[in-house]
Amino acid sequence: MSSPAVSLTHRARKGRRELKNAIATTLIVGSFVIALIPLTLIVLYVIRAGSAVLSSGFLTEDLPFSNRREGGGMYPAIVGTLVITGTATAMAVPLGILGGIYLNEYGGKGVIARVVRFLADVMTGVPSIVMGLFIYTIWVLPRKQAGLSGFAGALALACLMLPIVIRTTEEILKVVPEDLREGSYALGSRKAQTIRTVVMPHAAPGVISGALLGVARVAGETAPLLFTIGIVTSPNWNVFDGPNTALPQQIYINAATFGGFDAAQDRAWGAALTLIGIVFLFTLVARLITAVYARRSAAV
Amino acid sequence: MATDAPALPKRLSKGSRPLGIITDRSFRVLALLAGLMVLVILALIAVYTTREALPWFREEGLGIFTDNWDPAHNDFGALGLIYGTMLVAGLAVLFSLPISVGIALFITDVAHPRIRRPIVYTVDLLAAIPSVVYGLWALLFLAEPLASIYQSLSDATASIPILNTLFANPSASGKSFMTAGIIVAIMITPIITSITREIFATVPPSQKEAALALGATRWEMIRGAVFPHSRSGMVAGTMIGLGRAMGETIAIALVIGASQRVSANILGPGDTLASVIANQFGEASGTHRAALIGCGVVLFAITILISMGARSLVVRAERQSVGTA
Numbered sequence: 001m002s003s004p005a006v007s008l009t010h011r012a013r014k015g016r017r018e019l020k021n022a023i024a025t026t027l028i029v030g031s032f033v034i035a036l037i038p039l040t041l042i043v044l045y046v047i048r049a050g051s052a053v054l055s056s057g058f059l060t061e062d063l064p065f066s067n068r069r070e071g072g073g074m075y076p077a078i079v080g081t082l083v084i085t086g087t088a089t090a091m092a093v094p095l096g097i098l099g100g101i102y103l104n105e106y107g108g109k110g111v112i113a114r115v116v117r118f119l120a121d122v123m124t125g126v127p128s129i130v131m132g133l134f135i136y137t138i139w140v141l142p143r144k145q146a147g148l149s150g151f152a153g154a155l156a157l158a159c160l161m162l163p164i165v166i167r168t169t170e171e172i173l174k175v176v177p178e179d180l181r182e183g184s185y186a187l188g189s190r191k192a193q194t195i196r197t198v199v200m201p202h203a204a205p206g207v208i209s210g211a212l213l214g215v216a217r218v219a220g221e222t223a224p225l226l227f228t229i230g231i232v233t234s235p236n237w238n239v240f241d242g243p244n245t246a247l248p249q250q251i252y253i254n255a256a257t258f259g260g261f262d263a264a265q266d267r268a269w270g271a272a273l274t275l276i277g278i279v280f281l282f283t284l285v286a287r288l289i290t291a292v293y294a295r296r297s298a299a300v
Numbered sequence: 301m302a303t304d305a306p307a308l309p310k311r312l313s314k315g316s317r318p319l320g321i322i323t324d325r326s327f328r329v330l331a332l333l334a335g336l337m338v339l340v341i342l343a344l345i346a347v348y349t350t351r352e353a354l355p356w357f358r359e360e361g362l363g364i365f366t367d368n369w370d371p372a373h374n375d376f377g378a379l380g381l382i383y384g385t386m387l388v389a390g391l392a393v394l395f396s397l398p399i400s401v402g403i404a405l406f407i408t409d410v411a412h413p414r415i416r417r418p419i420v421y422t423v424d425l426l427a428a429i430p431s432v433v434y435g436l437w438a439l440l441f442l443a444e445p446l447a448s449i450y451q452s453l454s455d456a457t458a459s460i461p462i463l464n465t466l467f468a469n470p471s472a473s474g475k476s477f478m479t480a481g482i483i484v485a486i487m488i489t490p491i492i493t494s495i496t497r498e499i500f501a502t503v504p505p506s507q508k509e510a511a512l513a514l515g516a517t518r519w520e521m522i523r524g525a526v527f528p529h530s531r532s533g534m535v536a537g538t539m540i541g542l543g544r545a546m547g548e549t550i551a552i553a554l555v556i557g558a559s560q561r562v563s564a565n566i567l568g569p570g571d572t573l574a575s576v577i578a579n580q581f582g583e584a585s586g587t588h589r590a591a592l593i594g595c596g597v598v599l600f601a602i603t604i605l606i607s608m609g610a611r612s613l614v615v616r617a618e619r620q621s622v623g624t625a
Contacts, residue, residue: 102331
């Protein structure tokens with residue numbers, strides 16, 4: 001409390017202090033307004049440019065054979081995004097929830113738990129492109145061309161999701177009241193039983209919403225898919241066999257098309273709107289679950 | 301928990317004792333293994349990527365620290381890429397930090413409690429927009445107007461020393477270090493905001509109230525009570541943002557141009573470790589591919605170090621705030 005020289009006796013100073021305060025307040029409010037500008041611009045622009053392209057054909061037709069051609073739709077990329085993200089979720093969410101359970105219910109403040117918690121935080125900072133390279137070296141390379149599949153991309157996305165799910169699960173479990181656990185122990189149930197029948201049902205909505213936020217986070221990832229999924233122009237529902245495609249990948253490829261080819265740019269905007277729609281849906285559902293959950297626990 | 305209570309006795313009676321012990325232990329082990337996956341994956345990343353990058357380290361030797369990146373002549377010096385990564389991340393943090401701290405203060409100390417949640421959600425929306433969409437928007441919407449601003453900035457500073465090098469040779473397409481820095485600044489704002497906000501929220505209300513009771517204005521209260529208490533947390537938040545910025549790939553790959561040299565012209569084209577991988581991996585083979593994977597290893601090492609440093613600061617800051625509360 002030494003830096004601001006506060007002198008209450010000097011009237012003249014008061015005006016200057018209040019002026020400084022007003023300037024600071026303006027800057028603070030202004031910074032929020034500045035952050036709103038790109039958000040509004042991006043959302044409006046994507047909606048405007050995307051909706052001009054979006055039609056039922058865009059959502060249901062196959063991709064053109066080359067992105068230098070006109071026409072075609074995004075159906076295979078939508079299928080790819082859904083199956084790849086779905087597979088990643090199926091791998092990362094159960095594992096992440098188990099890891100979160102370990103951290104909160106078993107590990108506590110022990111050395112192993114502290115190390116795992118620290119590394120999970122560090123792992124959230126690993127760049128997504130490094131995850132892509134990792135899956136490329138460990139999974140795609142040994143299998144040559146057959147390695148390029150939706151599953152390889154799902155592995156990379158799962159690696160990105162895992163630490164997020166672990167940490168959010170732990171945070172949710174932290175706020176489950178201790179009384180519930182003790183009540184269950186008092187009735188003679190074991191720890192695993194207590195976790196399964198008392199702790200998890202109580203924490204479920206929070207855990208699910210955390211997992212959905214993780215899904216939303218990785219559904220828009222492009223970098224991990226660049227060298228893992230290959231590319232196709234017709235839908236491939238089979239994640240394990242054959243190359244695949246995804247919305248973020250299509251946006252990237254079409255945006256990067258040399259010379260600003262109009263049809264490719266339009267396709268990129270349409271795919272961007274579709275992708276944002278999917279991500280937004282996940283986020284919205286997660287928020288709804290959290291809101292309902294908050295109301296329910298407030299009632300208790 | 302009225303909904304869960306009735307289910308309890310019924311389920312509990314089912315567990316037979318000896319079986320209970322086994323599932324109890326195996327569940328604990330299962331959970332532990334899941335937690336340890338984090339460690340395993342991090343170790344595997346280090347081993348596998350380094351192994352594939354070895355040909356690059358062997359062939360180039362210390363040559364990896366030159367800025368001569370020329371796939372046509374099999375030269376792969378990564379200095380220009382490391383420099384580009386640092387420069388873009390530095391610019392991004394420079395632009396984003398004041399804004400993020402401002403938003404965090406707005407949320408914790410200025411805005412009415414009722415609108416705090418909606419503001420948090422709004423800022424978080426920035427994090428929900430995929431990287432590639434930022435890149436697309438920056439490439440097709442932002443780059444053109446920026447190019448003309450760059451040109452006039454460069455003309456205006458042509459006779460001022462230092463600035464005339466910094467702003468020389470502006471990119472005509474708008475693809476440059478600066479454009480990449482601006483777009484990444486927008487992308488890391490939600491993360492720096494959320495970390496500094498959480499740190500600001502741990503400032504004991506008694507200290508803030510004491511400052512106000514002594515007649516401090518809100519700004520004096522922030523300077524006198526909030527900032528000193530949050531210093532290490534703000535540094536940690538900045539570092540986490542820096543790490544994110546360095547790992548950012550696709551948005552940068554679309555708007556940075558392609559020049560793998562060390563250049564002081566921040567309005568001109570460049571490249572970063574992550575963006576060069578994204579842009580060149582498709583047509584790479586042999587040493588070129590090993591070099592790109594090597595760039596990933598270098599990036600991994602840098603970001604791991606930064607985020608380890610940042611996380612230990614966060615842990616320390618949390619311990620501190622527990623101590624004072």
